[in-house]
Amino acid sequence: MEKIINDCPIIYSKNNTNTSLIESAVAYIKLAQKERINVIWLETSGCSGNIISLLNAEAPDVYYLLKEMINLKFSNSLMVVEGEKAYEKFLETLDTKFILIVEGAVSTKDNGLYNIIAKYKGRPITGMEAVQMAGEKAEYIICAGTCSSFGGISAASPNPAKNKSVDEFLNKEVIKVPGCPSHPDWVIGTIAHIILIGKPELDSKSRPIIFYGITIHDNCPRRSYFDKGIFAKQLGDKECMFKLGCRGPVTKTDCPTRKWNSYVNWPIGNNATCIGCAQERFPDGMEPFIR
Numbered sequence: 170m171e172k173i174i175n176d177c178p179i180i181y182s183k184n185n186t187n188t189s190l191i192e193s194a195v196a197y198i199k200l201a202q203k204e205r206i207n208v209i210w211l212e213t214s215g216c217s218g219n220i221i222s223l224l225n226a227e228a229p230d231v232y233y234l235l236k237e238m239i240n241l242k243f244s245n246s247l248m249v250v251e252g253e254k255a256y257e258k259f260l261e262t263l264d265t266k267f268i269l270i271v272e273g274a275v276s277t278k279d280n281g282l283y284n285i286i287a288k289y290k291g292r293p294i295t296g297m298e299a300v301q302m303a304g305e306k307a308e309y310i311i312c313a314g315t316c317s318s319f320g321g322i323s324a325a326s327p328n329p330a331k332n333k334s335v336d337e338f339l340n341k342e343v344i345k346v347p348g349c350p351s352h353p354d355w356v357i358g359t360i361a362h363i364i365l366i367g368k369p370e371l372d373s374k375s376r377p378i379i380f381y382g383i384t385i386h387d388n389c390p391r392r393s394y395f396d397k398g399i400f401a402k403q404l405g406d407k408e409c410m411f412k413l414g415c416r417g418p419v420t421k422t423d424c425p426t427r428k429w430n431s432y433v434n435w436p437i438g439n440n441a442t443c444i445g446c447a448q449e450r451f452p453d454g455m456e457p458f459i460r
């Protein structure tokens with residue numbers, strides 16, 4: 170039985186990423202007497218929903234992440250210092266070994282002036298400039314959320330600020346952890362993997378397979394209705410919501426088993442269609458969300 174469970178990637182990831190992987194990473198840091206790795210978390214053009222989602226982490230929680238796993242050197246939302254002193258922390262970290270985490274797309278119109286993240290010595294620092302500076306030097310770049318991964322809502326039509334995904338802007342390899350927002354386990358699990366083993370195995374869209382290996386449809390509790398051609402007629406019906414516009418068949422995440430908000434529920438479990446928020450071309454290519 171144990172072998173069957175461990176051979177199923179979706180169950181394996183749910184059971185292991187938040188427990189053994191993270192515990193092993195922390196044990197490794199202590200055993201090898203390693204410094205916790207420096208992290209810059211940049212919020213660029215987006216809603217900052219991913220850092221909010223991170224604060225909702227539970228296994229482990231953010232306190233554990235900050236105390237045992239990483240040195241969060243710069244974060245627009247979480248750091249204590251402000252203004253120029255905060256930006257100086259960003260600059261100092263560029264000369265160290267660090268992971269860059271970006272949430273939000275990169276605004277490129279008018280040299281990035283639609284997204285200012287700091288003001289330094291009288292000069293506005295754009296998100297675009299910060300991503301460029303940190304992206305060139307980072308050991309790993311993690312895109313937290315769909316905007317930094319694929320452009321997302323920030324790059325939705327008509328995209329007046331010419332927002333781009335991080336890899337489209339930097340033309341450099343990134344690890345994409347999409348979701349609107351990204352699940353805290355996906356972000357922390359990816360960091361733990363980097364600390365312990367290095368870059369996780371990625372799929373053709375640069376997503377860690379441990380979290381994005383299977384479509385929602387493949388693991389949906391309503392799948393038997395789909396297979397029998399029995400479909401919900403309105404929201405609230407218990408059958409498959411394919412004909413109401415569910416995007417589970419094209420969306421790859423482990424939401425059905427991991428669930429959200431302290432692992433309590435998830436959209437389909439709450440009678441809402443999957444809107445494909447973790448997928449490329451969200452939101453334009455996923456509309457209408459409900460038919």
Ligand code: SF4
Pocket residue numbers: 385386387389390391392393395408409410411415416417418437443
């Ligand atoms: S509700 Fe959506 S994900 Fe679930 S079986 Fe139906 S189409 Fe697939």
